[in-house]
Amino acid sequence: MTRAVLVVLCLVLLGLALLGMRRGWRNRMARQSVLAPLPGVPAELGEELLRAEGLYVGTSFASSWQDRVVHDGLGLRAAAAAALYPAGLLVERDGAEPIFVPSSTWIAARLAPGLTGKVMGDGGLLVLRWRLGEAELDTAFRADDKTTYPALVAAINERVTTP
DSSP, X not given: OHHXXXXXXXXXXXXXXXXXXXXXXXXXXXXXXXXXXXXXXXXXXXSOOEXXXXXXXXXXXXXOTTOBOOGGGTTOOEEEEEEXXXXXXXXXXTTSOOEEEEGGGEEEEEEESEETTEEOOTTOEEEEEEEXXXXXXXXXXXXXXXXXXXXXXXXXXXXXXXX
C-alpha cells in the first residue's frame, strides 16, 4: 500500500512539473508575441558564399544570453546548415522552418562560449547579433567544423551596415 501511494505521489509531482513547464513556455510565447514577424526567405538569395553544417542552438535577446526567444519557432534547437548569401544568412533546420536573417539587419558576428542554455567553452558558438523590428537578438550556431568560424565571422562583419 505504501509503495503504491509513493508511486502515485511521484506521478502527480511529475505531472505538475510538466504542467508548470508548459505554462511557462506559453507565458514566454505570449510575452514575445509583440515581436515583429520573422522575414521570409527571398526568392533570390544570390550565390552561396560560405556554408557550415552543425546545430542551430537558439536565439536570445541581446540583453540576456539566457533569455530564449521562442517567437515564430526560434526556440526550436535542431541540426542545421547555415549558409551565407549576399542577401543574408539562411539557417535550414531539420524538422523546423528555415530562419532567414537579412544582411540589412545584422549588427555584428562574434564567437561566444554559450547561449540559451548551451555552453561550449571559449569560441564554441558562432553568434550573430541582429535586429527584428525594435528588438536586438543573438542567434547561435555550433558548427561541426570549427575552422569555418573565422571566415564566417569575417564575412558577416564585412557586410554589416551601420544605421
